[in-house]
Amino acid sequence: MSVDEVGRIVMIVPTYNEADNLAWIVERLRRAQPGVDVLVVDDGSPDGTGHIADGLAGADPQVRVLHRTTKEGLGAAYLAGFRWALAEGYDVIGEMDADGSHQPEQLGRLIEALAGADLVIGARWVPGGSVVNWPLSRRLLSRGGNLYVRLLLGISVKDATAGFRLFRRHTLEKVDLDLVRSTGYVFQTDLVARTLHAGLTVREVPIEFVERVRGDSKMTPDVASESLKRITEWGLRERREQARRALARRRDRSR
Numbered sequence: 001m002s003v004d005e006v007g008r009i010v011m012i013v014p015t016y017n018e019a020d021n022l023a024w025i026v027e028r029l030r031r032a033q034p035g036v037d038v039l040v041v042d043d044g045s046p047d048g049t050g051h052i053a054d055g056l057a058g059a060d061p062q063v064r065v066l067h068r069t070t071k072e073g074l075g076a077a078y079l080a081g082f083r084w085a086l087a088e089g090y091d092v093i094g095e096m097d098a099d100g101s102h103q104p105e106q107l108g109r110l111i112e113a114l115a116g117a118d119l120v121i122g123a124r125w126v127p128g129g130s131v132v133n134w135p136l137s138r139r140l141l142s143r144g145g146n147l148y149v150r151l152l153l154g155i156s157v158k159d160a161t162a163g164f165r166l167f168r169r170h171t172l173e174k175v176d177l178d179l180v181r182s183t184g185y186v187f188q189t190d191l192v193a194r195t196l197h198a199g200l201t202v203r204e205v206p207i208e209f210v211e212r213v214r215g216d217s218k219m220t221p222d223v224a225s226e227s228l229k230r231i232t233e234w235g236l237r238e239r240r241e242q243a244r245r246a247l248a249r250r251r252d253r254s255r
């Protein structure tokens with residue numbers, strides 16, 4: 001599928017202290033996919049990222065900026081971006097990091113994969129996918145986290161924590177965004193689980209993820225522990241639900 005076939009696309013780029021990366025990544029994205037719009041969602045970065053975003057938006061009408069006053073996490077920033085993009089009438093709403101980990105030159109692969117998919121994920125942990133320059137500890141955290149997600153939530157998606165993705169508009173409309181409570185990176189897994197629960201199709205395409213060379217990751221122990229806590233809660237709730245359904249079926253049969 002090409003950009004012309006899928007309709008209007010916007011890539012949401014959340015930023016917190018990405019002054020050294022933002023112009024570089026937005027320019028790459030605009031060059032790689034001239035038909036795709038960009039929304040930067042900045043949480044009042046103290047390093048002036050918001051001013052840089054305003055400069056980019058002033059020079060290019062296809063770049064827009066949403067300024068938020070406080071840092072409330074990746075999930076909260078994306079929720080604000082999704083609501084803006086839905087109100088603006090976009091057909092496809094995407095996610096991408098600002099630090100160059102997600103390569104705009106690979107976005108075309110995700111757009112092509114929208115044929116027959118409601119959510120496309122640029123995945124690291126599928127055949128053909130890769131990660132460049134991550135230490136072993138971060139690889140283990142990501143692979144272990146994804147394994148935990150698959151086991152607890154009973155889903156087959158291999159890279160549910162990945163943040164390079166495209167949602168079709170109807171997917172975000174069907175997933176009730178008002179019910180989403182995840183604020184940190186677990187938001188990514190939350191949205192995959194909700195998409196599958198809604199009976200929609202998730203497709204993974206391999207990407208090469210490159211660790212940032214400028215600035216710092218915003219991954220903290222709090223972000224990791226929110227992920228662990230929420231995935232465990234959802235997994236246990238799902239198990240209880242399955243047990244309740246099995247009991248109800250047994251009762252029905254014995255009547």
Ligand SMILES: Nc1nc2c(ncn2[C@@H]2O[C@H](COP(=O)(O)OP(=O)(O)O[C@H]3O[C@H](CO)[C@@H](O)[C@H](O)[C@@H]3O)[C@@H](O)[C@H]2O)c(=O)[nH]1
Nearest residue numbers: 014015016041043073074077097098161163185217218219
């Ligand atoms: N607005 C806003 N942006 C944020 C916040 N926290 C992080 N970001 C932005 O979100 C992007 C990703 O943050 P990083 O801190 O660079 O993430 P990473 O460690 O490389 O993250 C990897 O793991 C995440 C969780 O699985 C993935 O979501 C991400 O795609 C990537 O694979 C960056 O553009 C960063 O500025 C926040 O509270 N507010």
